[in-house]
Amino acid sequence: MSVKKKFDVFEHxxxxxxxxxxxxxxxxxxxxxxxxxxxLPWIRASDPxxxxxxxxxxxxxxxxxxxxxxxxxxxxxxVIPG
Amino acid sequence: xxxxxxxxxxxxxxxxxxxxxxxLEGQLPRKLIEELLSELSKRKVTGKQLExxxxxxxxxxxxxxxxxxxxxxxxGAQSIGEPSTQMILRSFHFAGIRAFSMxxxxxRLIEIVDARKKPSIPSMTVYLDEEHRYDLNKAREIxxxxxxxxIENVARSxxxxxVNFAIVIExxxxxxxxxxxxxxDVKKALEKAKGRGGEVEVQGYTIIFRPAVTDxxxxxxxxxxxxxxxxxxxxxxxxxxxRRDEKTGEYYIVTEGTNLAAVLTIPGVDSRRTLSNxxxxxxxxxxxxxxxxxxxxxxxxxxxxxxLEVDVRHLMLVADIMTQTGRIRQIGRHGVAGEKPxxxxxxxxxxxVHHLVNAAARGEFDxxxxxxxxxxxxxxxxxxxxxxxxxxxxE
Numbered sequence: 001m002s003v004k005k006k007f008d009v010f011e012h013x014x015x016x017x018x019x020x021x022x023x024x025x026x027x028x029x030x031x032x033x034x035x036x037x038x039x040l041p042w043i044r045a046s047d048p049x050x051x052x053x054x055x056x057x058x059x060x061x062x063x064x065x066x067x068x069x070x071x072x073x074x075x076x077x078x079v080i081p082g
Numbered sequence: 083x084x085x086x087x088x089x090x091x092x093x094x095x096x097x098x099x100x101x102x103x104x105x106l107e108g109q110l111p112r113k114l115i116e117e118l119l120s121e122l123s124k125r126k127v128t129g130k131q132l133e134x135x136x137x138x139x140x141x142x143x144x145x146x147x148x149x150x151x152x153x154x155x156x157x158g159a160q161s162i163g164e165p166s167t168q169m170i171l172r173s174f175h176f177a178g179i180r181a182f183s184m185x186x187x188x189x190r191l192i193e194i195v196d197a198r199k200k201p202s203i204p205s206m207t208v209y210l211d212e213e214h215r216y217d218l219n220k221a222r223e224i225x226x227x228x229x230x231x232x233i234e235n236v237a238r239s240x241x242x243x244x245v246n247f248a249i250v251i252e253x254x255x256x257x258x259x260x261x262x263x264x265x266x267d268v269k270k271a272l273e274k275a276k277g278r279g280g281e282v283e284v285q286g287y288t289i290i291f292r293p294a295v296t297d298x299x300x301x302x303x304x305x306x307x308x309x310x311x312x313x314x315x316x317x318x319x320x321x322x323x324x325r326r327d328e329k330t331g332e333y334y335i336v337t338e339g340t341n342l343a344a345v346l347t348i349p350g351v352d353s354r355r356t357l358s359n360x361x362x363x364x365x366x367x368x369x370x371x372x373x374x375x376x377x378x379x380x381x382x383x384x385x386x387x388x389x390l391e392v393d394v395r396h397l398m399l400v401a402d403i404m405t406q407t408g409r410i411r412q413i414g415r416h417g418v419a420g421e422k423p424x425x426x427x428x429x430x431x432x433x434x435v436h437h438l439v440n441a442a443a444r445g446e447f448d449x450x451x452x453x454x455x456x457x458x459x460x461x462x463x464x465x466x467x468x469x470x471x472x473x474x475x476x477e
Contacts, residue, residue, distance in 0.1 A: 007346045011354050014364070014372035042408035049369035063371055068394050071113030077370075080408055 009048045017064040020053045021076075026060035029076060043077035050079055057081040090129045099123065102132060110143055151469035153453075155403075158396040162381075165390040166191060186387040194380050197361065197404065197412035204360050208322075208335040208345055209352040221324045221333035224350045226262040228337060229322035230315035233268065233308055236261060242305055248292045249305050255287055263313055265289070271313050316341040342367045361410055370405050377401040424448050426455035 009015050021029070030037055037060060043050050045057050055061055059079040067073040094102075099122050103115050110118075118139065127135070148154060169188045193201055208228065214220040234240075238254040253265060265284060272282045272291055280293040293304050315322075321338040337345075342358040345351055346367070358364055359380055365373035378394065378401045385392050403418055404411050411417035419431050425441040425448050440446075450456055453463045462468045 007353050009368055009372075012368055012372065013354050014357060014375045015368050016371050016375075018371070041402070041406045043370055044408040047365075047369045047408065048367060049371060065371070067111075067113075067398075069113070069398075070111035071116060072111075077408070082408070 009052050015049060016066060018049045018053055019062040019064070020055050021060045021062055029060065029062075037078045040076050040078040042080045044082045045079050046082060055079045093126045093128055094132060096123045098129075099127070099132060102136070106136065106140075109140065114139070114143065149466075151464075151466045153465045154399060158399045161396045162392055162400070165385070165388075165392055169384075169388050169390065186384055188384075191381060191384050194361065194377060194384075195400065195404070195413045197410045197417065199362060201360055203338070204318075204340040204358070206319075206335075206337040206340045206342060206345060206358045207356065208337060209355040210332070210334060211350055211352045214350045215332040215334075215352075218324065218326075218333060220350070221335065223262065224348065225322040225324050225335045226314065227348055227350075228316055228319050228335060228345060229261075230317065230319050230339075231261045231263065231313045233271075233311045233313060236263060236268065236313065237309070240305060240309060242301060243290075244298065244301075246292065247296060247301060248290050249301070249308060251289045251291065251308075253287045253289065258287075261314065267313060271311055272308070275308070275311055316344045319345075365405075365410055370408055370410075373410060374401045374405045377404060422452065424450070424452050424455045426450075426458050427452050430454045430458065 010017070026037070037058075040060065043055075043061055045051070045055060050061065053061065057079050061077045061079060063075050063077060065073045065075060100119060103119055103122075106115055118135075122132070122135070166188055169191070189202070208224075209215075210221055210224060214224055233251065236253055236257050238252045240252070241250045242248075243250055251268075253268060258264065258268075265287060268289060269282055269284055272289065280291070283290040283292070291308065293301065295301055295304065318339040318341045319337050322335050323337075324333055325336055326333050340358045340360045340363055342356070342360070342363050343366075345356060346353040357376065358367075359376070361373050361376055361380070364376045378397045381397045381400070382394065400413070404413065411421070413419065415432050420428065422428050422431075425437060425446050429437040429441075431454075448455055450459065450461065451464065453465055456463045
């Protein structure tokens with residue numbers, strides 16, 4: 001094959017913005033939602049987006065989705081091993 | 083609200099409206115605020131009127147929110163299920179064009195929610211970058227790089243010469259040109275693959291390959307392997323067709339077979355927009371969030387093509403649940419329904435005895451938190467008003 005180019009997952013339009021939260025930020029958000037971290041949707045540490053951020057199991061990732069109904073919607077995912 | 087008091091009867095400027103609406107961030111979705119701003123800026127409103135509009139919108143928005151305890155899953159299932167009963171009849175009318183009817187009808191919808199490992203018609207839509215987007219020839223060049231070409235594709239005939247222990251491959255010059263290859267390319271590929279011993283001889287468009295074997299059976303095996311030797315293109319991509327978008331005038335490539343990871347690294351491909359209809363592949367290459375979006379888009383494509391109107395919110399719920407655990411989970415027996423914590427709920431779904439026996443053997447415990455298990459034991463179900471309990475104080 002000819003020259004390969006580097007590919008960044010976050011450039012792709014299907015991939016929304018992922019932000020890795022610090023422990024403190026995560027704690028504040030969980031407190032606000034009144035839930036345990038495992039009650040959030042999960043994301044695997046081996047997920048391409050999580051890997052690009054260098055997320056480790058136990059972290060919380062903030063995801064800013066473009067939503068057809070709300071314009072912008074913010075969700076969180078809890079990083080699990082795997 | 084001091085500022086507002088001053089302007090109660092004055093017609094507001096757009097900036098003033100914008101500043102007031104910015105305060106609503108967090109109370110209303112971004113899209114509603116934007117819509118409101120664009121509507122209001124077309125009209126003349128005073129401060130007093132603006133406050134009234136905001137109050138009414140907030141009231142209606144809160145009224146439109148889903149109530150706590152609303153059975154959104156059931157509503158979603160019905161809202162997708164009912165229209166899809168109409169789809170069954172319609173999908174049979176594409177007689178003869180199996181690919182088309184399969185790709186865009188009920189079987190495809192089932193395929194998505196079942197999270198099948200491979201779609202029955204795996205396909206990619208490959209968009210091109212600025213340079214290649216508007217030039218048919220350049221687009222074709224990229225299509226050639228994507229489409230898998232093996233020796234079998236370019237050979238007019240392949241024969242085994244049993245006397246000389248050779249494989250004679252006669253190439254088709256027209257197909258070679260079509261695929262952007264030369265005899266030299268084929269020769270190189272063969273030489274690379276032949277390993278030690280054996281020789282490759284070229285006579286015009288005929289290639290004679292003499293492997294270093296003296297066994298007829300082996301010779302036949304080698305021929306089969308050679309036929310599948312990759313000359314160009316990506317693994318799994320059987321076909322790549324250049325199409326033109328009538329609206330934007332740009333060329334893009336539709337493929338049969340997918341290999342997203344490889345196609346994104348090809349120069350000339352727009353790696354921001356190129357996508358695959360294989361949900362598992364997208365999850366692997368772009369992540370679970372991208373897979374969620376593809377699930378929604380693929381379902382929408384089917385419903386739209388069938389002329390059915392289903393609110394995206396139902397599809398979003400399905401996609402959210404399917405991707406909740408960080409990997410793609412099907413809705414049925416081996417996924418969402420099969421992983422319910424309650425034994426009774428699982429037993430009520432499918433293979434009843436199997437679940438009950440296993441649960442008994444393992445000594446499982448049912449917490450009676452879900453709907454199904456409470457229906458079975460005759461309790462009020464924790465949905466809607468059943469979700470709340472009353473605590474009365476004796477006075």
